[in-house]
Amino acid sequence: MRHLILEEPFSRPAKWSPMLAWFALAVTVMAVLLIRFGRIDYQSGFVALGTGLAIAVVAVGMSLVAFVRIWQEGRRGLGSAIKGLVIASLVLAYPAWLGFRAVTLPPINDIATDTDDPPSFSRSRVALDARGGRVPPDVPPEAREAQREAYVQIAPLTLDLPPDEAFELVQKAAANLGWQIIETVPPGGRMGAGRLEAIDRTLILRLPDDVTVRIRPRADGTRIDIRSASRMGTHDLGTNAQRIRAFLEEASNLALAVN
Template structure:
């Protein structure tokens, strides 16, 4: 009696997961190039990035299905499934981190060190042009109450230095943070406050956010307040608070070096 050759089962989901993950990587990298290009529109670029994330999630699903077949039937294709899962997880790692922050933090897009009297953004023609004709609206009482509960450590910086010196340190810190300074008005004049208007861009997506710094002269030195507002979306994922803390830490370190 002739014996039929035994054919080991093969799962097509494993190689397919690897292929889809590779496509997701290509689409995501292409989207990052688009997002970081100042000439490209942010909306279509972010939509392309979203497509890359959807492909990565699909690759995870295919890899999971392949693992089930390998476990139950001993099918081949485990290596391809693991490769697809690894690439997909690399793509999804940072979005997952951002998603966890979104669950933990309130949906805010405008953070200020002075909740009761936040620094006002400049209404000059130059500042409007730098903000693409946008003027960030003042958040309501509910948003400020949410900020107070979520970010109690976001507070003004008081320096026992002359206001002019404090202003120069604030300007230098903005340069060190690679902000695009739009306006820099020294303390003095009718109001007395100094002001720095700037545009800050994210490290990964290079999206623009608006920042204004107020330097208020005091009898014993100067007080520095900062306000940072996102241009896109309804949630900053803690980015504005992180920006303010990092900036004020930079100013404080510069002040220590001056003394």
């Protein structure tokens, strides 16, 4: 006499979770690549990126529902549910980190080492053409106050070097960091101050941000101030402060090598 072995049914959410997670990963990677290499306009690219992240959230939800049903009803599919959760979590990990930074950092997108007299961006034809005609707007006092509270370590750099040597050092630091230098004005002349205008891009999406560096002669050397402003969004997630820290560290290391 034959005995029938009845298997518990496979959880449907567990089946869908990894499929949605893989699809979310594919959409997200494609959107990132299209934005990074300029194959799509930013608005459409961010819509596609948001769609991929939303699908990943649904995949996580499917995994959680599957866990509940497997626990309560003894259905099969635990491995599939775990796979979907892991893949979706990988898709959401970096955006979750950015979300944490958005909550813990002030919503500002323009940082300067001199909050009382921040360096101004050049309005020359060369600089405007490179920035697509854009000039970062003046920052209101409350935003500068928020910067002072959040980024107390952002301060001017004073070098025991003459202005012309400091100017060369600034250019070298910008080049070492991979900035696109669009205009340089050596110190001297009527105003005495020199400047460097540049464009830097974010690490993953390669979004353009604008940077200006001011070189001012002092009795004891040269003072260097830097301002970095995001072109998109009202919250830079700490990107501009990181860029300024990297520049100040690079310039300081180059100055130590000179001395």
